[in-house]
Amino acid sequence: MVRHDHPQPIRRKPRTTWTLVAVAVALLIAGVxxxxxxxxxxxxxxxxSTGLGGSR
Structure with a gap:
């Protein structure tokens, strides 16, 4: 029997992750x-939040 208590982490493509990091840096720079x-x-x-779905 398989338990599904813990949801699977979100797996993003590397391109999506780098895009989110670029947006985050742009927001930080704009905020400064x-x-x-x-x-x-x-x-x-x-x-x-981009670092939450890292590989293990």
Whole structure:
């Protein structure tokens, strides 16, 4: 019997991951240039979420 308690991690293509990292860096830079904490926070959250589905 197979248990499905834990959802499978999201597997992204490397191209998608690099695109998300580029968007996260762009948000961080925009947040620093235009002093806006929401842009900085969005960039940090997006950058952190791209590392969640890493290979093991």
């Amino acid at each position: 240039v235009v002093p806006h904490a929401l842009l900085i926070a969005a960039g940090l959250i997006l950058a952190g």
